[in-house]
Amino acid sequence: MKRIIIDREKCDGCLNCNVACISAHEEGSNFYTVNLGSVDSETRNFIKFDAKTGYTPIFCRHCDEPECVLSCMSGAMEKDPVTGHVKYDESKCAACYMCVMNCPFGVLKPDNKTRTKVIKCDFCEEKQDGPSCVKACPKQAIEVKEVSR
Amino acid sequence: MKIVIIGASAAGISAAKTIKVAEPDTQIVVISKEDSIHSRCMLHKYLGHERDAKGISFVHENFFAENNITWLKNTTVVDLDTDKKFVRTNDNQAIYFDKLLIATGASYFIPPIPGLREAKNVYGFRDLKDAQLLDSECKTAKNAVVIGAGLVGMDAAVALLERGLKVSVIEMMNGIMGLQLDEKSAEAYQQLFEEHGAEFLLSDKVTSVDIDEAGKGRTIHLASGKSVCADVIVIAAGVRPSFDFVEKSGIATKNAILVGDDLQTNIKGIYAAGDVIGISGIWPNAMKQGKIAAINMLGEKLRYEDRYALKNTTNFYGLATLSLGNINPKLKESFDVLIREDRNNYQKVVMKNGIILGVIMQGNINSTGFWQYLIKNKIDVSGIDKDVFDLSYADFYKVDSISGEYLYAI
Ligand SMILES: Cc1cc2nc3c(=O)[nH]c(=O)nc-3n(C[C@H](O)[C@H](O)[C@H](O)COP(=O)(O)OP(=O)(O)OC[C@H]3O[C@@H](n4cnc5c(N)ncnc54)[C@H](O)[C@@H]3O)c2cc1C
Numbered sequence: 001m002k003r004i005i006i007d008r009e010k011c012d013g014c015l016n017c018n019v020a021c022i023s024a025h026e027e028g029s030n031f032y033t034v035n036l037g038s039v040d041s042e043t044r045n046f047i048k049f050d051a052k053t054g055y056t057p058i059f060c061r062h063c064d065e066p067e068c069v070l071s072c073m074s075g076a077m078e079k080d081p082v083t084g085h086v087k088y089d090e091s092k093c094a095a096c097y098m099c100v101m102n103c104p105f106g107v108l109k110p111d112n113k114t115r116t117k118v119i120k121c122d123f124c125e126e127k128q129d130g131p132s133c134v135k136a137c138p139k140q141a142i143e144v145k146e147v148s149r
Numbered sequence: 150m151k152i153v154i155i156g157a158s159a160a161g162i163s164a165a166k167t168i169k170v171a172e173p174d175t176q177i178v179v180i181s182k183e184d185s186i187h188s189r190c191m192l193h194k195y196l197g198h199e200r201d202a203k204g205i206s207f208v209h210e211n212f213f214a215e216n217n218i219t220w221l222k223n224t225t226v227v228d229l230d231t232d233k234k235f236v237r238t239n240d241n242q243a244i245y246f247d248k249l250l251i252a253t254g255a256s257y258f259i260p261p262i263p264g265l266r267e268a269k270n271v272y273g274f275r276d277l278k279d280a281q282l283l284d285s286e287c288k289t290a291k292n293a294v295v296i297g298a299g300l301v302g303m304d305a306a307v308a309l310l311e312r313g314l315k316v317s318v319i320e321m322m323n324g325i326m327g328l329q330l331d332e333k334s335a336e337a338y339q340q341l342f343e344e345h346g347a348e349f350l351l352s353d354k355v356t357s358v359d360i361d362e363a364g365k366g367r368t369i370h371l372a373s374g375k376s377v378c379a380d381v382i383v384i385a386a387g388v389r390p391s392f393d394f395v396e397k398s399g400i401a402t403k404n405a406i407l408v409g410d411d412l413q414t415n416i417k418g419i420y421a422a423g424d425v426i427g428i429s430g431i432w433p434n435a436m437k438q439g440k441i442a443a444i445n446m447l448g449e450k451l452r453y454e455d456r457y458a459l460k461n462t463t464n465f466y467g468l469a470t471l472s473l474g475n476i477n478p479k480l481k482e483s484f485d486v487l488i489r490e491d492r493n494n495y496q497k498v499v500m501k502n503g504i505i506l507g508v509i510m511q512g513n514i515n516s517t518g519f520w521q522y523l524i525k526n527k528i529d530v531s532g533i534d535k536d537v538f539d540l541s542y543a544d545f546y547k548v549d550s551i552s553g554e555y556l557y558a559i
Contacts, residue, residue: 005553008546046516048543050535056543058516061554067518070440071433073159073190075207081170094191097462101471102433103518105542105555110514115467147552 001084002123003147004131006057010141011047013055018043020136024124031136039113044121045133046107057142059133060107060121062086064149068099068108068120077120084149088120150175152446153236153244155226156252157181158189159432160423162208163439164250164446169216172447177218178244180236182225186212187277190432196280196287196308205277226253229398231416236394248418248446251395251406252439255388255424257301264358268366271382274305283381287312290380294318294369296355298325300461302385303338306347307465309383316347317377319369323352329461329472334495334511341466350375358382390425410452412442420446429458457525462514471514474507474524475499489538496538503531516541528559 021043023034035041046058062085069077069086076093079086095116100108111117124131134142152168154161157179168175187195191205203210213220221238228237235245257273259266270286273279283305293309295302298320309316318325324335325342339349350371359368369377390405401407401415405427412420422438424430434456441451463470478484478499484506489496494512498505504527508520519542523530530537533544547558 003553006548008548048541050539050543052534053543053546056546058542063554064552067433070163070436073188073207073432074205075188075209094188094194095464096190097464097469097471097514098433100514100516100518101460101462101473101521104522104557106516106519108518109516110464110469115464115469145553149552 001062001147001149002130002144003062004059004123004134004142005145005147006059007141007143008054008056010139011055011057012139012141013047013049014138015047016136016138017045017057017059017133017142018047020132021045021121024127024132042111042119044119058105058107059142060086061105062121062123067102067104071098071102073098076118083123083125085123085125086120087125088118088122090117093117150247151245152177152248152250153246154179154250154252155181155236156250156254156423156425157183157186157220157222158252158254158423159435160254160425160439160442161250161252162186162212163436164252164422164443165216165218167440167443168447169218171444173217175447177216178221178246179213179218180221180224180226180238180244182223182239183276183278184222185277188432189275190304192274192277192280193304193308195277196283196305197311199311202277226394229395229400231398231400231419234418249420250439250442250446251392251400251414251419251421251425252423252435253391253425254435255430256391257384258387258389259384260355260386262355262357264360264366265355265382265384267364268358268360268382269364270366270380271384274301274383274385275388280308283309283383286381287314290314292317292378292380293383294377294379294381295383295385297385297387298322298349298351299328299385299387300326300463301388302383303342303465305383305385306342307345310342310345310347314381317350317379318342318347319350319353319355319371319377321352321354325349325351326463329463329476330470331476331497331509334470334472334497334509337468337495337511338463338465338470341468345466350377388424388430390427392425410454411445411450412438412453413445418446428456431458431460433460434458455525457521460521468511469514470509470511471517471520472507472509473521474505476507476509478507487537498537500530500537503529505530505537518542519545522557526557526559528557 225239358366406421420442423435499507
């Protein structure tokens, strides 16, 4: 399967990945028009920063053993047997947030606006040329690679 | 090989899925006394008319056909013969197996309070059938009484309020959801429920129920001397593992079906998973147990190790809460109890000697998944020089260089 491989040392915290993610999930928007202040603007990836550890990219791993899928009681989270990616179906989700609780890496969160769904990386599956965050990273700190599972 | 699974809920379905992925040629028969697959955690959405029966299913519509699994619905297992290896059903079929998974969950319990068991308008809130019966009562009833303010009781209450009933909730503890919340976080929910019309009778207990000529419980008497009127009563005072049919089978039980770390019972080839084994009563654990039992039935030797079950998320009226572990320590003095609050958030961390024992995050629960990992693995955070509330997975970041998956640096 394809996974976004992270090299923490290369990340310099520019947050282009955040902007690209928000823009990719906002219809008709691009890097220049994306409205970062809107409550609809949600990034699915995060960069944590502190003085000691520097910048830490927190990106959904689409885990081999996804805890979010195992904790989902509505069938909204599913691991795609073909791509290996963990897909989220908003229409099935009942917003119980057990996936938020069970993701050991704290990647998942409720949406800010309605608190009725979960914000989750979809690997930009609808885009021909792969995840938008990866394309936007000027440092190649994140790259798509084929990994065995 | 032929595997029979009794129960078509979290544990049973997760086992069936696992087997079909690992060894698609295995013959699987799933037996359930219910005639639909549904998630109990969404029953309130059904009763509240937010979703129909199909909308609370947690599998694809054609799950059984797509996976080539035989499903005997509306079929109750009444007996188990462990020597000849078959189960007998209510319609007197003998279903033979090579390996068996018991995933029959739990059923609600009506306490022996005078009038309560006899009353015809008393319902549990466990199966879709319960919600359907309540649904038809809701068409005429005006006053609903919910006994028990745990998670199930509050799920029922939210749906009944949604349907426009006047809802009174009776609870023995002095706050709602007493196992998951502390005083402050419980009050926030209580207030929201009250704003939506609920009335709470806390630190009180049902002593008897008066029954009218039609056999319905009408007046509920409480230990405090108060009484409440009811057209319909929901009992949410706890559940018991269901395993009647193993009584004469030789399977070891003690209020639950007993299993080893491999989730096998004392009888070789017979496994049990989910609420019926009595070590947790929550969905994620039932799913994981089903998965592990399934893998072991296929000949592996996996152990059920991730037993942590003191975990919960709540989301009522848009207020979300994560609660983990021991959040109400008895001897407060011997713990560090840290609290951080603002207008929209209440956060509490209970720790001792650098080990986190309990967490409440109410309001913003963004990216809080790592807390469970810290608690269940007893990770010492005293060496991390920052405010405990500012911890995140970044403090434990580590990547597996081959798979790219995250690990914990500890
Ligand atoms: C209202 C409500 C809300 C809940 N909310 C949450 C929540 O938010 N988060 C959470 O983690 N957990 C929640 N739970 C708990 C969760 O639903 C259970 O932990 C979970 O359903 C357990 O799954 P199980 O597969 O072990 O058994 P069950 O779900 O109890 O299913 C048992 C299965 O066995 C079948 N069965 C039983 N006896 C027989 C028999 N003799 N013959 C044939 N078939 C039989 C039944 O038909 C059913 O298919 C909630 C429960 C309720 C009732």
